[in-house]
Amino acid sequence: MxxxxxxxxxxxxxxxxxxxxxxxxxxxxxxxxxxxxxxxxxxxxxxxxxxxxxxxxxxxxxxxxxxxxxxxxxxxxxxxxxxxxxxxxxxxxxxxxxxxxxxxxxxxxxxxxxxxxxxxxxxxxxxxxxxxxxxxxxxxxxxxxxxxxxxxxxxxxxxxxxxxxxxxxxxxxxxxxxxxxxxxxxxxxxxxxxxxxxxxxxxxxxxxxxxxxxxxxxxxxxxxxxxxxxxxxSMGSEKSPGFTLYSLSGHVRRPGQYEAPLGVTLRELLGYAGGVRAGHTVKFWTPGGSSTPLFTDAHLDVPLDYEGVASAGSMLGTKALQIFDDTTCVVRAVLRWTEFYMHESCGKCTPCREGTYWLVQLLQRIESGRGTESDLDKLLDISDTINGKSFCALGDGAASPIISSLKYFRDEYIEHVTAGGCPFDPALSTAWANGVGGESHSRSLATQDTEGVLDDGLA
CATH class of the missing domain: 3.40.50.11540 (NADH-ubiquinone oxidoreductase 51kDa subunit)
Incomplete structure (x- = not known):
């Protein structure tokens, strides 16, 4: 194409x-x-x-x-x-x-x-x-x-x-x-x-x-x-005809606007954009901005039209294709997005106003190595409380990357818990090399007072 x-x-x-x-x-x-x-x-x-x-x-x-x-x-x-x-x-x-x-x-x-x-x-x-x-x-x-x-x-x-x-x-x-x-x-x-x-x-x-x-x-x-x-x-597909702008950003060699028929795939667009950074591979990406469920490298051939993306479990949205390679911590990326939604929530409805705040607290705790595996279930529980129940789509947008990242990268979340921090953090890697860290380190951090505050607030 x-x-x-x-x-x-x-x-x-x-x-x-x-x-x-x-x-x-x-x-x-x-x-x-x-x-x-x-x-x-x-x-x-x-x-x-x-x-x-x-x-x-x-x-x-x-x-x-x-x-x-x-x-x-x-x-x-x-x-x-x-x-x-x-x-x-x-x-x-x-x-x-x-x-x-x-x-x-x-x-x-x-x-x-x-x-x-x-x-x-x-x-x-x-x-x-x-x-x-x-x-x-x-x-x-x-x-x-x-x-x-x-x-x-x-x-x-x-x-x-x-x-x-x-x-x-x-x-x-x-x-x-x-x-x-x-x-x-x-x-x-x-x-x-x-x-x-x-x-x-x-x-x-x-x-x-x-x-x-x-x-x-x-x-x-x-x-x-x-x-x-x-x-x-004559362009696009039967139900999604015409041309559109695909915005490629992130770990690609030539980020920018690529105008193509609806139904093009990310694999094809990456060909025009020069691929991801040398020596790296696609880890996850957004088909329509940070408010849409994540895709992985297994979705590179999904037709980027409304029906194709929806059938694969996400939304085409604004066609903002953010590409993340294998050097990226998915927990950290989701945390940054959730912090944005917490900040931008207008506060009119309780699910979004309160839910985004507690999502950030949990993600910060997991990312810093103070989380527990039960926090992952709490993330899903709060996301379910927000998704489809907030006054507008902002709440849905905040929940989507959390639900989808746990679907595809739950092991990475668990690794943050068992390793006592982010596995992509160079400082933690040095600690591991010196025999510090691991599951016992995670447990000791998880017993800090902040856990009690979070558990009480989320009960």
């Missing part, structure tokens, strides 16, 4: 982000075509193409657009519609939307105008993670260029369609990547998930019908409108 550069085809241009470069590569031609179509026809085209959301869940984009109610409501009032782009890319390992906005912001803007026209929205928002100031500046400059060229504002290209686009900087909370927490933040409130129903398509931003889409999802719309559904479906 070969790479399919569509969104990335001109990223190597010295000034790929400019209006001139974008228009040289068919920029805004799709918008002209879309404005000659009926809005419902645009929605049907996206539905027929089979474009699925590129932000994690993989929900069909055209279907989401079709959920927006048209006409007057039961109370006789016609509410405004809103298009919101979720650009709050914050999960460890996920790194595709920020490069896209830096390299080709006009692809996103054109997709926003087409999508807003389709759902009959007069206002659109790009919600960007506030720390990425260069992205904010580039987007703001691109939006200004689009207004000047007549692609935004009143009577776009003489079609009679009006659209105002606002770039909004968030305050750096991972929870705002959850669409309803993002909407609360956009309204000026504390970013916390909302109870659903009602769903955003019915009562979203300002209690009005709202579509929330990922950056890559929206940027993929112009090529579909311009080239047609048959062209889009």
């Amino acid at each position: 070969t790479l399919t550069p569509v969104l990335t085809r001109y990223w190597d241009d010295p000034q790929s982000w400019t209006m001139d470069t974008y228009r040289r590569h068919d920029g805004y031609r799709a918008l002209r075509k879309a404005l000659t179509m009926d809005p419902d026809q645009v929605i049907q085209t996206v539905k027929d193409a089979g474009l699925r959301g590129r932000g994690g869940a993989g929900f069909p984009t055209g279907m989401k657009w079709s959920f927006i109610p048209q006409g007057t409501g039961a109370d006789g009032v016609t509410k405004p519609h809103y298009m919101v782009v979720n650009a709050d890319e914050s999960e460890p390992g996920t790194c595709k939307d920020i490069p896209l906005m830096l390299s080709s912001p006009h692809a996103l803007i054109e997709g926003i105008v087409i999508g807003s026209y389709a759902i009959r929205a007069a206002h659109a928002f790009i919600y960007v993670r506030g720390e990425v100031v260069p992205v904010l500046r580039r987007l703001q400059a691109a939006v200004a260029q689009a207004y000047e060229a007549g692609f935004l504002g009143r009577d776009i290209l003489g079609s009679g369609y009006d659209l105002e686009l606002i770039v909004h900087a968030g305050a750096g909370a991972y929870i705002c990547g959850e669409e309803t927490a993002l909407l609360d933040s956009l309204e000026g409130r504390r970013g916390q998930p909302r109870l659903r129903p009602p769903f955003p398509a019915v009562a979203g931003l300002y209690a009005c019908p709202t579509v929330v889409n990922n950056v890559e999802s929206i940027a993929s719309v112009p090529p579909i409108i311009l080239n047609g559904t048959a062209w889009f479906r």
Whole structure:
């Protein structure tokens, strides 16, 4: 399977982000075509193409657009519609939307105008993670260029369609990547998930019908409108058609963005990325960011589409492929991720707020050599208390790497217990060579007062 550069085809241009470069590569031609179509026809085209959301869940984009109610409501009032782009890319390992906005912001803007026209929205928002100031500046400059060229504002290209686009900087909370927490933040409130129903398509931003889409999802719309559904479906698989960005990071020789058809395997992508570091092999990897269950070297040939990854026991998510070689301690990696989820929990629900804290305490104890084998069962018990029972998917994301790492690497967890510390720690290796450590050392450490505190708190 070969790479399919569509969104990335001109990223190597010295000034790929400019209006001139974008228009040289068919920029805004799709918008002209879309404005000659009926809005419902645009929605049907996206539905027929089979474009699925590129932000994690993989929900069909055209279907989401079709959920927006048209006409007057039961109370006789016609509410405004809103298009919101979720650009709050914050999960460890996920790194595709920020490069896209830096390299080709006009692809996103054109997709926003087409999508807003389709759902009959007069206002659109790009919600960007506030720390990425260069992205904010580039987007703001691109939006200004689009207004000047007549692609935004009143009577776009003489079609009679009006659209105002606002770039909004968030305050750096991972929870705002959850669409309803993002909407609360956009309204000026504390970013916390909302109870659903009602769903955003019915009562979203300002209690009005709202579509929330990922950056890559929206940027993929112009090529579909311009080239047609048959062209889009010629790539990928039947249920997961098209192209997408795979983000390779970690222990690979050439990390970066690889645009390929859905269904490519990690083994194929590693061929393009030069493989893992010389002298090492793949130990474990994430198919869709740190919130998805881990895979091992036995999964290198799993098709990286929504159905293939799900059937193998994980989620495609954001296609953030973090690669870890045989020098990596899986317990330490899972601990770092869990610390992140504990820190980013909004605190609204008890399972996530309390569960992530105790998961970190247990993992820290195991990693430092003070754990016991019963701690492994406690990890699974707490993960089960969180998984599927928290207010939003953050809790599920925190539990997934723990459950999957214990499934594939339970022996390594036990080794931390019996050896009295991390087997990948050079200091511990020296202690072993000097006759220190081992099971007796582990038992003596495990009897410290911290164990009693943990056991009492977790009972």
